[in-house]
Amino acid sequence: MGESTLRDVAELAGVSPRTVSNVVNGYARVTDATRSKVEHAIAVLGYRPNVLARNLATGRSGQIVVVVPYLDTPYFAELLQTIIPTARKAGYNVLVDQTDGDRDHEVELIGRGPRRFLFDGMIISPLGLSQEDLSLRDPTLPLVVLGERPSDGTFDHVGIDDVAAATEAVRHLISIGRRRIAAIGDQPYPTGEAAQLRTRGFRAAHTAAGLPVDESLIISTTRFNRADGATAMAALLDRADPPDAVFCYSDLVASGAIHTALQRRLRVPEDIAVIGYDDIEDGRYGRPTISTISPDKKAIAQLAVERLIMRIGSTEPVLGVELRAAHRLIPRESTLRDVP
Amino acid sequence: MGESTLRDVAELAGVSPRTVSNVVNGYARVTDATRSKVEHAIAVLGYRPNVLARNLATGRSGQIVVVVPYLDTPYFAELLQTIIPTARKAGYNVLVDQTDGDRDHEVELIGRGPRRFLFDGMIISPLGLSQEDLSLRDPTLPLVVLGERPSDGTFDHVGIDDVAAATEAVRHLISIGRRRIAAIGDQPYPTGEAAQLRTRGFRAAHTAAGLPVDESLIISTTRFNRADGATAMAALLDRADPPDAVFCYSDLVASGAIHTALQRRLRVPEDIAVIGYDDIEDGRYGRPTISTISPDKKAIAQLAVERLIMRIGSTEPVLGVELRAAHRLIPRESTLRDVP
Incomplete structure (x- = not known):
């Protein structure tokens, strides 16, 4: 199978190679009788037309x-x-x-x-x-x-603009009175450049408000998913000095983080406020609904x-x-x- | 662009067509100097190798x-x-x-x-x-x-087995004492055959328990998404005789339906129980977590x-x-x- 040529098909069907090509490419100017003869020959020979032969003619x-x-x-x-x-x-x-x-x-x-x-x-x-x-x-x-x-x-x-967006997210947490703010989602160099931009925004918002950054509150994750958020939040809440707010680098991370907080009978946002990133549909239907940075x-x-x-x-x-x-x-x- | 042949490339690079083919297909037996001559010729001529020529040889x-x-x-x-x-x-x-x-x-x-x-x-x-x-x-x-x-x-x-799975879902709602059970997600013939199988299971569970089916509680939706679930639930709750449980044909539909119920300050499951279908990750992180049929x-x-x-x-x-x-x-x- 797959070794027959267009010429073989034309010969078996008793038509010209151009007619076979017309059938294969679905052009209209072929009678039903001819089309059926060609399709029969294609089936018998197991012929596979070379799609890119057509594409090479147009270059696309x-x-x-x-x-x-x-x-x-x-x-x-x-x-x-x-x-x-x-x-x-x-x-x-x-x-x-x-x-x-x-x-x-x-x-x-x-x-x-x-x-x-x-x-x-x-x-x-x-x-x-x-x-x-x-x-x-x-x-x-x-x-x-x-x-x-x-x-x-x-x-x-x-x-x-990831730096500006992350800065706004953290400024929002500061504006509602939070002072011990964690970040979940940083990723080390060289991968994770987008994550590093968000961490830069996290720092910038602290600096602008005259707040120190507690480096131990910046948590790295391998991916940006719910399980990562749930695990990171558990580690933060196990501390003697847990944060009062968390900036999550995706809404999925935020969803996992909120899940952990609620399981521990904490109130969101009263005990711990959470903001995400991405504005996925999920965050609009959750309970609580998830504050976020919405990219267009x-x-x-x-x-x-x-x-x-x-x-x-x-x-x-x-x-x-x-x-x-x-x-x-x-x-x-x-x-x-x-x-x- | 795209009109040059392998032969043109070989001629310009001063190598055999087989060598060009070896470079294009990434075979190892080519010196760096030769590879670079061929790649230069390919770039100059804007040559696009015919990938399926190789595939036709193997048929794959x-x-x-x-x-x-x-x-x-x-x-x-x-x-x-x-x-x-x-x-x-x-x-x-x-x-x-x-x-x-x-x-x-x-x-x-x-x-x-x-x-x-x-x-x-x-x-x-x-x-x-x-x-x-x-x-x-x-x-x-x-x-x-x-x-x-x-x-x-x-x-x-x-x-x-969609009929069996849907039957189990509705039997579960009956087993926790619910008697006015709605279904969200039916779809008319000829599309939506999977949905119709779930409706068949919905009916079968009622019949097996000796309960009548209230046809007006079977709600059709165009898709199986959150917005459909939210809208359908609103219509059900607007009735003079709202249901006490809902079988949703997907977890997304269930997520939307629960969202509407909670917005109206109803308790889930106390006031209205909800079961979904698909066991997507979202349902394991929501609040409440969503009961479901989990396909393997x-x-x-x-x-x-x-x-x-x-x-x-x-x-x-x-x-x-x-x-x-x-x-x-x-x-x-x-x-x-x-x-x-």
């Missing part, structure tokens, strides 16, 4: 790939709800690849391997890639990066798709730029009890 | 596609956490396609279009496809179906991948079968107050 596959570390992170799932329809409207189908944050898998995807040509362009939210890995990628791959890695001038990066996900998705399509269509190299989407603080019940 | 692309209606449904995201590593271990990369339940998109994916040959096989959870659409698909496409559509003997279907997602994912890979490797047609994964009832706080 019509596919965009979106590469994310984890599909069970609601932030990415929600982002895809805008990326997919925006790309479809522009005539591109979207396929999604989950990397588990595995550097080798990410490196292979942006490299010059054979898989490269399945896609016209890529939107990637890398976790394992270093800036150097990115600079060594296939330079002909139209690329837009979300999340961790700032632009080096050869690709576009779309994100929010629609804008992030649209900017990413528009830039990528512009890159795909351009015959000249395009300078890589930083694109900033807006964000806003949304106070909810986990910091202000009586917010609706 | 090494890619599996998983087609789901919505990526922001945690059930699918959680299923993918087993599907992806299981497939990778067997040497296949997984790409994911979101259909939004759009029938035309689903029909195109299972048809004989050029995209068909990007993938060696497909795992699909269809929403819009009719049984007839499925029977008219490309018969050479190795296919495993999850969710709605039972096997017609030409593809494999993996799922749980690991088994569903593993069965689906194993059958698909067996189909891909088989040169003979494989009879399509029904594969049943286990499920179990997990009572939590939303039906039993003092469950841990």
Whole structure:
């Protein structure tokens, strides 16, 4: 199977190779009788048409790939709800690849391997890639990066101002009278650059308010999920001097942290206030609802798709730029009890 | 761009076409100097190697596609956490396609279009496809179906016993003394076959307990998400004779329904008990935690991948079968107050 050629099919069906090609590509100008003769020959020979032969003629596959570390992170799932329809409207189908944050898998995807040509362009939210890995990628791959890695001038990066957003989150906790504020979600260099930006905002808010930072209240986690938040909160509450507020680097982390606090019969926010990051749907339905930093996900998705399509269509190299989407603080019940 | 051939690259680089092919396919037996000459020629000519030329030789692309209606449904995201590593271990990369339940998109994916040959096989959870659409698909496409559509003997279907599972969920509500039980999530024929199986279980549990079914308590929804659950619960609670328990066809629906009940200052489960379906992580962290039917997602994912890979490797047609994964009832706080 799979070894027959288009010529073999044409011969068996008694038609020209061009007619076989028309059938395979779904063009209309073929009679039903001819189509059925060709389809029969294709089935008999187990012929697999070479899809990229067509794509090479146009130079396009019509596919965009979106590469994310984890599909069970609601932030990415929600982002895809805008990326997919925006790309479809522009005539591109979207396929999604989950990397588990595995550097080798990410490196292979942006490299010059054979898989490269399945896609016209890529939107990637890398976790394992270093800036150097990115600079060594296939330079002909139209690329837009979300999340961790700032632009080096050869690709576009779309994100929010993480330092400013984190500063606002912590300033909000200070504004409701909290003084012992913990942070859950820091990640060590070189991975976790986005996390480090949030930690920088955490420090900046303390400095601006004239408060000291208790370094022992900054908790690192391997991922940004509920289990990480639950475990970190347990460690904080086991201390002799527990915090009175927590800034969590994602809403999932906040959800896990709140779960632990409530299990220990603490009141949120009275005994311990919690703020998250991402504004995922979950946080709007929880009890308490979760205060958060809301990135403009629609804008992030649209900017990413528009830039990528512009890159795909351009015959000249395009300078890589930083694109900033807006964000806003949304106070909810986990910091202000009586917010609706 | 994209019009140069492998021969052009070989000529410019001063090497044989086979050497170019070796570089493109990442084979090791190429010196660094040669590789760099070839890569330079590729960049100058804007050459795009034909990935499927290699795949046609082996008859494989090494890619599996998983087609789901919505990526922001945690059930699918959680299923993918087993599907992806299981497939990778067997040497296949997984790409994911979101259909939004759009029938035309689903029909195109299972048809004989050029995209068909990007993938060696497909795992699909269809929403819009009719049984007839499925029977008219490309018969050479190795296919495993999850969710709605039972096997017609030409593809494999993996799922749980939905009627039995729904019966158990409602029997649980009856066992804690509830008598006016509502159902949220029914969907009309022809879509929503899985939903109809759950409604059948809802009826069966009533019949077995000698209870009448109040048809007006069976609420249809367009999707299985939080907003649907919140709206449906509001309608139920607005009645003169509200229910004392609700069977929700997904945990997301249950999460939305509980949100509405709590907003109206009702106690869950004392005033109204709620049970969901799917056992997503969210339900284990909510307040109250959500009682649910837990399908064995690991088994569903593993069965689906194993059958698909067996189909891909088989040169003979494989009879399509029904594969049943286990499920179990997990009572939590939303039906039993003092469950841990």
